[in-house]
Amino acid sequence: MLDIRNLHVELEEDGKQILKGLDLSVGAGQVHAIMGPNGSGKSTLSYVLAGRDGYSVTEGSAHLGDVDLLALEPEERASAGLFLAFQYPVEIPGVGNMTFLRTALNAQRKARGEEEVSSADFLKLVRQKAQSLRIDAEMLKRPINVGFSGGEKKRNEILQMAVLEPRMCILDETDSGLDVDAMRLVSEGVNALRDAGRAFLVITHYQRLLDHITPDVVHIMANGRIIKTGGPELALEVERNGYADLLAEAQ
Amino acid sequence: MTARPNPKLQATASRLEGLTLPESGAWLRHAREGALARVEAMGLPIRRDEYWRFTDPATLTAPEPTPAAPLSDGEGEPFAGVTPLRLVFVDGRFDAATSDALDLDGLRIERLAEAGALDLHWAQGLYGALETDGQSPVARPLAALNTAFATDGVLIHATAPVERPIHLIYRHEGETSDAMLHHVLKVDEGASLTLLESGPAAARFNSVLEADLAKGARVSHVRTQGRDHHRRTATHIFARVAEASDFRSFTLTFNGVLTRNEIVVRFTGDDAKAHVAGAAVGDGDFHHDDTVFVTHGGEACESRQVFKKVLRNGATGVFQGKILVKPGAQKTDGYQLSQALLLDERSQFLAKPELEIYADDVKCSHGSTAGAIDETALFYLRSRGVPAPEAMDLLTLSFLREALEEIADERLAEDLSARLEAWLARRR
Ligand SMILES: Nc1ncnc2c1ncn2[C@@H]1O[C@H](COP(=O)(O)OP(=O)(O)OP(=O)(O)O)[C@@H](O)[C@H]1O
Ligand SMILES: [Mg+2]
Numbered sequence: 001m002l003d004i005r006n007l008h009v010e011l012e013e014d015g016k017q018i019l020k021g022l023d024l025s026v027g028a029g030q031v032h033a034i035m036g037p038n039g040s041g042k043s044t045l046s047y048v049l050a051g052r053d054g055y056s057v058t059e060g061s062a063h064l065g066d067v068d069l070l071a072l073e074p075e076e077r078a079s080a081g082l083f084l085a086f087q088y089p090v091e092i093p094g095v096g097n098m099t100f101l102r103t104a105l106n107a108q109r110k111a112r113g114e115e116e117v118s119s120a121d122f123l124k125l126v127r128q129k130a131q132s133l134r135i136d137a138e139m140l141k142r143p144i145n146v147g148f149s150g151g152e153k154k155r156n157e158i159l160q161m162a163v164l165e166p167r168m169c170i171l172d173e174t175d176s177g178l179d180v181d182a183m184r185l186v187s188e189g190v191n192a193l194r195d196a197g198r199a200f201l202v203i204t205h206y207q208r209l210l211d212h213i214t215p216d217v218v219h220i221m222a223n224g225r226i227i228k229t230g231g232p233e234l235a236l237e238v239e240r241n242g243y244a245d246l247l248a249e250a251q
Numbered sequence: 252m253t254a255r256p257n258p259k260l261q262a263t264a265s266r267l268e269g270l271t272l273p274e275s276g277a278w279l280r281h282a283r284e285g286a287l288a289r290v291e292a293m294g295l296p297i298r299r300d301e302y303w304r305f306t307d308p309a310t311l312t313a314p315e316p317t318p319a320a321p322l323s324d325g326e327g328e329p330f331a332g333v334t335p336l337r338l339v340f341v342d343g344r345f346d347a348a349t350s351d352a353l354d355l356d357g358l359r360i361e362r363l364a365e366a367g368a369l370d371l372h373w374a375q376g377l378y379g380a381l382e383t384d385g386q387s388p389v390a391r392p393l394a395a396l397n398t399a400f401a402t403d404g405v406l407i408h409a410t411a412p413v414e415r416p417i418h419l420i421y422r423h424e425g426e427t428s429d430a431m432l433h434h435v436l437k438v439d440e441g442a443s444l445t446l447l448e449s450g451p452a453a454a455r456f457n458s459v460l461e462a463d464l465a466k467g468a469r470v471s472h473v474r475t476q477g478r479d480h481h482r483r484t485a486t487h488i489f490a491r492v493a494e495a496s497d498f499r500s501f502t503l504t505f506n507g508v509l510t511r512n513e514i515v516v517r518f519t520g521d522d523a524k525a526h527v528a529g530a531a532v533g534d535g536d537f538h539h540d541d542t543v544f545v546t547h548g549g550e551a552c553e554s555r556q557v558f559k560k561v562l563r564n565g566a567t568g569v570f571q572g573k574i575l576v577k578p579g580a581q582k583t584d585g586y587q588l589s590q591a592l593l594l595d596e597r598s599q600f601l602a603k604p605e606l607e608i609y610a611d612d613v614k615c616s617h618g619s620t621a622g623a624i625d626e627t628a629l630f631y632l633r634s635r636g637v638p639a640p641e642a643m644d645l646l647t648l649s650f651l652r653e654a655l656e657e658i659a660d661e662r663l664a665e666d667l668s669a670r671l672e673a674w675l676a677r678r679r
Pocket of ligand 2: 042044087
């Protein structure tokens with residue numbers, strides 16, 4: 001589903017290289033986790049895939065199915081089925097959550113040549129998804145993420161994901177800032193979306209999330225590369241011993 | 252050495268040369284002559300005047316208006332949802348054929364063009380009086396020019412709460428039309444009124460609104476300034492706000508090469524409120540100037556100024572705003588916000604926010620900012636599938652929202668939001 005080959009990325013601003021030949025392949029129906037020390041380039045990878053400005057790809061490729069992601073605008077990538085749950089969801093005063101989500105859903109549907117969703121159907125859909133994530137309907141009337149707690153913002157990301165139904169979901173530290181119950185809700189939200197046609201790339205620092213969302217594959221990222229790939233046991237090893245041994249081994 | 256001609260005297264003389272005082276009855280003639288004397292004494296504005304530093308008045312004072320092609324946009328009238336009393340002016344002339352009858356419960360309306368002959372006690376003391384009052388500490392000669400030469404307008408006296416709004420509709424038909432309208436609004440104790448204005452009016456439009464609010468009176472004023480690209484407009488609002496009264500004014504401006512909106516508010520009693528706000532969106536050679544002067548003369552009055560401008564393709568926005576708190580005006584609550592969203596580097600925002608305070612127990616704040624679109628927010632919206640142009644519009648509307656929220660009537664606010672949205676969508 002997601003195929004990243006030899007990806008090299010530097011900051012446009014100062015030419016600093018962040019991703020240094022990254023290879024990653026996530027199959028349909030799979031959940032992959034990425035762990036790695038702070039600053040290793042995990043968020044950069046997710047931003048580059050989503051199409052944020054400020055990075056230049058100097059080498060390599062990234063495909064979603066047969067779609068060349070790097071050739072598309074961010075909104076086109078979204079319509080092609082890519083979704084990034086942000087590590088730091090953005091607050092946008094003055095733009096209502098519901099207006100935003102409906103505009104996004106209909107824009108995606110339009111781009112794919114599908115019918116727009118009616119107001120009534122949309123409301124029903126959001127209400128139902130919000131309820132399962134225990135998101136208060138009142139909260140959705142507020143501007144995007146404004147006045148939301150850290151955990152509420154993360155849950156709102158998952159709500160957007162549930163409504164937009166992307167086929168490739170990237171979750172960047174969605175677990176950070178969540179209390180134990182919220183972690184379970186979010187994980188249930190993710191698990192409910194797991195199916196054969198959809199894949200997940202879950203960036204996290206902690207085993208805890210992976211207790212709820214069992215990954216098929218775990219990657220360790222350091223210094224802009226995947227330095228080791230294994231099964232769920234790799235996450236447990238990191239939890240126990242940290243990165244020192246893995247880093248030394250990769251040298 | 253020969254003396255250089257004085258540009259102010261020259262501008263004034265050549266403008267006045269082409270004008271004659273309209274025929275009017277005794278009391279009005281008297282007011283007009285007084286105004287003419289004020290114009291002659293002050294002189295018309297020139298670029299070198301401090302108050303016109305950011306806006307060149309040359310085309311506003313020139314003997315002839317710069318031609319402007321009327322726009323037929325097929326968009327339909329704003330505010331239709333509130334079924335107002337419609338009064339239509341075409342190139343500055345009242346058009347009885349397309350207007351409703353001047354008849355509404357709770358008030359009296361007269362046309363300025365006919366008022367001179369009538370014995371209107373209430374209007375006699377007002378016409379030109381608030382304008383005169385507003386000439387210090389800063390001169391506003393274009394308003395005095397209007398008092399002298401305005402050819403039409405409405406004089407409205409509200410004696411009770413009036414439910415149905417009055418909508419002044421300004422049509423622009425002549426390519427070189429040069430219109431001056433002068434309206435007077437007298438709202439008695441406990442009475443209230445909603446006044447709406449819309450349309451481009453003329454190639455060049457000079458308008459004055461004098462609003463006198465008695466104790467506990469309420470006035471809500473909402474206007475849109477037309478979309479004709481080449482129109483030039485100078486407007487003045489003078490509001491005298493007495494004890495416990497409430498004055499609101501909101502202006503939405505699309506386009507126009509030159510717009511200068513001056514608002515002068517004077518609190519004369521205690522516990523009153525005045526909120527003035529505006530949202531402007533313009534492209535290219537758009538030049539939009541909000542000049543506001545609020546004088547707190549009573550205690551515990553609340554004033555709010557919220558002005559927002561979206562500028563692109565080299566457009567210019569100007570804000571000159573002042574809050575003057577007089578000695579003894581304790582417990583004043585004054586707020587002033589002026590912000591511009593610059594959508595490119597060629598657009599500019601020139602702001603002169605000022606506070607002048609002579610009382611010690613007051614709360615006054617002001618803020619003025621100019622900024623670009625928030626790239627992080629833009630990316631967030633796009634990452635969810637919202638195309639860039641739509642995402643820009645969402646952020647632009649959100650920027651303007653705070654100004655639109657100053658419109659008390661939700662139906663009017665929604666009407667204007669929808670128009671704004673449509674305008675933005677057409678400009679994508
Ligand atoms: N826009 C930017 N400007 C400057 N430096 C940047 C920028 N984006 C990323 N970096 C740098 O690139 C490196 C990788 O950052 P990134 O955010 O991708 O790390 P991460 O693996 O997500 O870290 P964390 O676990 O702390 O979230 C860091 O050294 C960071 O400072
Ligand atoms: Mg990160």
